[in-house]
Amino acid sequence: MRIDIFLKNARIIKRRTVAKEACEAGRVSINDKVVKPGDQVSVGDIIEIRFGQSRPRFRVKELIENSNKDNAEKMVEAL
DSSP, X not given: OBHHHHHHHTTSSSOHHHHHHHHHTTOEEETTEEOOXXXXXXXXXXXXXXXXXXXXXXXXXXXXXXXXXXXXXXXXXXX
């Protein structure tokens, strides 16, 4: 699954366009590697997002194509 779609489906970032812009600005990394919006994410990957001084990290637990609010919580684990 693309990282920009994953961030939206997991409800880490509210909109896909915002997730895409964050990736293009170099603020999103998977396993300590800066990624582009089209890069793939898989189960077990560690995602880090840089929001100003904050750097939340998440572990991917599950990939769900069409997630709802309840499924979004199953997709990631905060570190």
